[in-house]
Amino acid sequence: MIDHLLSLQQKEPSYYTDELIKGIVMVLIIAGTDTMSISMEWAMALLLNHPEAIKKVKAEIDTHMPQDRLLNEEDVPKLSYLQNVITETLRLYPPVPFLIPHQSSEHCKVGGYDISKGTMLLVNLWAIQRDPKIWENPTEFIPERHEERREGGFMMLPFGTGRRGCPGAGIANKVLGLVLGTLVQSFEWERVSEEMVDMTEGRGFSIPKVQPLEGVCKPRQATIQHSLIPS
Numbered sequence: 001m002i003d004h005l006l007s008l009q010q011k012e013p014s015y016y017t018d019e020l021i022k023g024i025v026m027v028l029i030i031a032g033t034d035t036m037s038i039s040m041e042w043a044m045a046l047l048l049n050h051p052e053a054i055k056k057v058k059a060e061i062d063t064h065m066p067q068d069r070l071l072n073e074e075d076v077p078k079l080s081y082l083q084n085v086i087t088e089t090l091r092l093y094p095p096v097p098f099l100i101p102h103q104s105s106e107h108c109k110v111g112g113y114d115i116s117k118g119t120m121l122l123v124n125l126w127a128i129q130r131d132p133k134i135w136e137n138p139t140e141f142i143p144e145r146h147e148e149r150r151e152g153g154f155m156m157l158p159f160g161t162g163r164r165g166c167p168g169a170g171i172a173n174k175v176l177g178l179v180l181g182t183l184v185q186s187f188e189w190e191r192v193s194e195e196m197v198d199m200t201e202g203r204g205f206s207i208p209k210v211q212p213l214e215g216v217c218k219p220r221q222a223t224i225q226h227s228l229i230p231s
């Protein structure tokens with residue numbers, strides 16, 4: 001990415017200044033680091049508390065994948081249950097629960113209310129995505145609820161929407177699928193004890209897990225047999 005920006009700098013030095021490049025790189029790191037690690041942690045925590053869901057992800061991977069190689073990016077779109085696990089994780093624990101503050105550039109109406117130009121708007125995504133008027137058993141982890149794609153509406157917006165929506169949504173979904181899929185493909189996972197993983201949410205710009213996740217894993221038979229992970 002930096003190489004690409006530096007080659008653009010050679011063509012248009014007055015626009016692609018060092019400062020602009022530093023700014024782009026910084027915003028990508030800030031916007032793309034915590035969001036990803038937090039989502040993975042919540043997804044694994046939910047999976048550990050729902051062993052039947054891990055079983056389903058595993059069965060899906062074993063059905064669609066040869067046993068002698070690890071998942072790659074192209075395999076991820078074939079794994080619809082895994083995608084539903086990710087969507088359900090982002091519904092319950094949106095890493096940016098209020099989106100980024102927006103400001104109305106013109107006077108407008110939202111939900112029948114007059115909003116003056118220049119008003120700051122925070123979207124409470126966390127509440128929308130757990131709204132009992134929209135979701136059945138809203139606080140429960142049910143990846144199957146996403147099997148039927150609902151058309152239209154704004155009940156799921158973990159990446160925001162419109163012009164200022166997340167430009168990393170595509171890569172985020174791919175990387176989340178690849179990492180979670182590979183973890184389930186390669187290892188048997190269990191909670192550290194009979195006790196459920198603590199799901200208390202912390203405070204902050206994103207929703208961190210108060211207790212850092214711990215789990216127990218051991219390589220699966222196929223992982224050892226085909227030396228899928230370097231020892």
Ligand code: HEM
Pocket residue numbers: 027028031032033035036039090094095096099100101157158159160161163164165166167168169171172
């Ligand atoms: C699970 C992962 C992620 C989630 C849930 C997420 C979510 C969001 C949300 C909600 C916004 C604000 C949208 C709005 O206000 O309407 C945003 C903005 C942004 N995201 Fe992401 N994001 C994720 C990963 C990433 C990654 C991996 C990158 C880059 C590699 C990235 C880059 C950005 C940037 C640059 C913006 C600012 C866009 C702008 O202001 O125009 N995000 N993201």
